[in-house]
Amino acid sequence: MTSSDRLASLTSWNADWKGLRVAVLGLASTGFSVADTLTELGADVLVVTETAAEEYARLVPVVGARLWQGDLSEVPAELVDFAPEVVVASPGFPPSHPVVAWARETGVPLWGDIELAWRVRDKVVRADGTPADWVFITGTNGKTTTTRLTATMLVEGGLRAAPCGNIGVPILDAVRDPAGFDVLVVELSSHQLWYLGLNDDAGSPSPHAAVCLNLADDHLLWHGSFDAYRDAKAVVYRHAQIAAVYNKADDATLRMVEDADVVEGARAIGFDLGVPGPSELGVIEGILVDRAFLEERRTSALELTTVEALAERGLSAPHIVANILAASALARSLDVEPAAIRSALEGFRLDPHRIEVVGRDGGVTWVDDSKATNPHAAASSLAAYPGAVWIVGGQLKGVDIGELVAQRGAGARAAIVIGVERSEVLAAFARHAPAVPVFEVDHTETENVMARAVELAARVAGEGDVVLLAPAAASFDQFTGYDDRGARFAAAVRDWIEGGAQREQHDDDATPGDA
Known part of the structure; x- marks a missing residue:
């Protein structure tokens, strides 16, 4: 039976998976679930990864697989020598990744975890x-x-x-x-x-x-x-x-x-x-x-x-x-x-960080939509809260934010720009919404970015306003994830509301520009 014929026959948990040489790319939760499943089926599994949590790395040999960890800017010789009959890749590996490209060029079948799950x-x-x-x-x-x-x-x-x-x-x-x-x-x-x-x-x-x-x-x-x-x-x-x-x-x-x-x-x-x-x-x-x-x-x-x-x-x-x-x-x-x-x-409740009201004070409502990690999601948030003070910015992932600013940003009460990739956001407001007051938070103040953003937003917002965190961007430039970004926003809002007495001591007016 040829390798392709054998793979075609593997459409059941009860099929003969024993000894099948499988390379698993990546060792986060998905990669480990793949390795664990295949070793339970009796396959010969080599896990290839650049990074891995200590727990997963420790468990790989326990479940019966082998682990290769190192630089993947080139295809490791250990993987080539293993001669996998199929490669199962974690979803973080893009088509351009050297190992994915190698598998496609050499004709090694590529699966994801979804295909493997369907088969078993x-x-x-x-x-x-x-x-x-x-x-x-x-x-x-x-x-x-x-x-x-x-x-x-x-x-x-x-x-x-x-x-x-x-x-x-x-x-x-x-x-x-x-x-x-x-x-x-x-x-x-x-x-x-x-x-x-x-x-x-x-x-x-x-x-x-x-x-x-x-x-x-x-x-x-x-x-x-x-x-x-x-x-x-x-x-x-x-x-x-x-x-x-x-x-x-x-x-x-x-x-x-x-x-x-x-x-x-x-x-x-x-x-x-x-x-x-x-x-x-x-x-x-x-x-x-x-x-x-x-x-x-x-x-x-x-x-x-x-x-x-x-x-x-x-x-x-x-x-x-x-x-x-x-x-x-x-x-x-x-x-x-x-x-x-x-x-x-x-009885249904939305996930945290999805248009979640995290505070109300002085007639101002604070809304966390940190899960709005792209312009399309942020547009929905802005449609739900027109005229909001908009906290925006982060990693744009190659996406042009200009259309969002033109369609929705022009109606914002003000914009508070966070993130490292601020130049594109600032340029979009200058081009498409020049009348909107824009404030920047210094991107080097990573630990204090949300506290400063909340302070600026609070000084702009008035009674009846909404302050909306809808970044339209990924979060990994300044946070560990959208959840971390949202949690820090909520904490900063709570601190600002609880510190009302100190807040009254601020008598200087906010002016657009660097903060």
């Missing part, structure tokens, strides 16, 4: 002997919220469901959970989808339903171009069985569905904030409705919830309502009743 998804099966259904969720923004919403609705509907994938729980951990699930709700990054798109064979997943929530510039440095990023996202719909859910307000997602190779009989299901037609979900006079998953969809609609009820729970921002409609479509494709969806929403 039958480790734990349901009572009828079948593995869990999979639901795929991607998009430039809103993935995690929609994944959590969908899983919550499914559980409320009586199904055993687990959110996994890019949301933080490796999908292989969910597949191997001895408790088993009815549905895996899989959040997919464009990086994972790029690897999934390399192969369309027996190991290619066929999700029960899938959605791409939206599409905008992001991760262009990783993919190399917007077209490559778009093409990766489109893989989410491949082989969808029941529902290909798309955003009616985003033509790119409709084109993805139109071009997708889905299972015969799969339906295109649209959603947006407008009045829905048949096979769509939308909003009619403040009521979220389903006109897709009912027999009388040409003449009737099913009520899911109301915007008023969502507002009581802090879930009425337009982009959150859109996420709720998308999640509802996925849940309805699995026969979850509208009453269960309403019940699920009653």
